[in-house]
Amino acid sequence: xxxxTIGQAALFAAIAMVLLTAFYLIDNAGNFETSIxxxxxxxxxxxxxxxxxVYREPSSARAAAWATLVFAILLEVVLAYVxxxxxxxxxxxxGSLSDLSGxxxxxGWMIFLILFALAPNHARIGQIALLLAILSAPSAxxxxxxxxxxxxxILFGDIPPQAFWRAAITPAIRAAYWSSQILFLWIxxxxxxxxxxxxxxx
Numbered sequence: 001x002x003x004x005t006i007g008q009a010a011l012f013a014a015i016a017m018v019l020l021t022a023f024y025l026i027d028n029a030g031n032f033e034t035s036i037x038x039x040x041x042x043x044x045x046x047x048x049x050x051x052x053x054v055y056r057e058p059s060s061a062r063a064a065a066w067a068t069l070v071f072a073i074l075l076e077v078v079l080a081y082v083x084x085x086x087x088x089x090x091x092x093x094x095g096s097l098s099d100l101s102g103x104x105x106x107x108g109w110m111i112f113l114i115l116f117a118l119a120p121n122h123a124r125i126g127q128i129a130l131l132l133a134i135l136s137a138p139s140a141x142x143x144x145x146x147x148x149x150x151x152x153x154i155l156f157g158d159i160p161p162q163a164f165w166r167a168a169i170t171p172a173i174r175a176a177y178w179s180s181q182i183l184f185l186w187i188x189x190x191x192x193x194x195x196x197x198x199x200x201x202x
Contacts, residue, residue: 006191009184010054016173016180017048020093023173028090039079040090046072050113051184065117073110093139093177101135108132126192133185140178146171 021044028037046068053064080097083089094102112128 004183004187006184006187007055009180009187010051013180013184014048014051014055016177017044017051019173020044020177021048023170024090027170031090032088036082036088039075043072043076043079043092046075062117062120065113069110069113069117073106073113077106091174093181101138104135105132108135123192126189129185129188129192133182133189136178136181136185140175140182143171143175143178146174 021041024044025037025041028040032040050061050064050068050072053061076092076094080092080094084097094106096102108128108131112125112132115122115125115128
């Protein structure tokens with residue numbers, strides 16, 4: 001990982017977010033009314049924009065961090081309440097309102113984004129990134145395990161063709177998402193640890 005930069009990790013995270021958005025739209029098309037479908041795609045698209053802004057132009061990423069705080073974190077909470085009230089079920093990285101790990105991730109990312117927007121070189125950013133990576137690890141391991149199992153199923157023909165999307169594509173996208181998150185957070189922490197007063201964003 002020594003050769004991976006923050007910019008490269010951010011690009012990987014942005015691509016994973018785009019894939020996650022496409023997965024959500026394809027998987028739920030026809031199941032929800034158009035307004036709910038579009039609103040549900042906004043948080044992951046905003047996250048993709050944040051990561052891409054870190055990759056392209058670090059100076060503009062501070063504004064993107066504020067936008068992500070509002071249109072990804074806070075909007076996602078509102079949508080979670082709407083989903084709960086209307087019994088709408090679809091997968092999101094933060095899970096349902098009753099998911100403690102999801103709330104810890106939301107709060108951690110809120111702190112990370114606020115610090116990033118106010119002072120990108122803040123020494124605490126690396127510590128928050130490490131904590132978020134640790135909190136994300138169980139979900140990443142679960143996604144990797146499901147992806148491994150789907151690969152075994154394909155290899156031995158245990159997965160029927162009509163179930164390929166659910167059994168193979170879904171765990172692959174989720175594994176890519178969690179891997180990109182942990183990689184980005186790990187690189188942020190690594191850079192912060194090596195340069196306590198500076199977090200390099202490219």
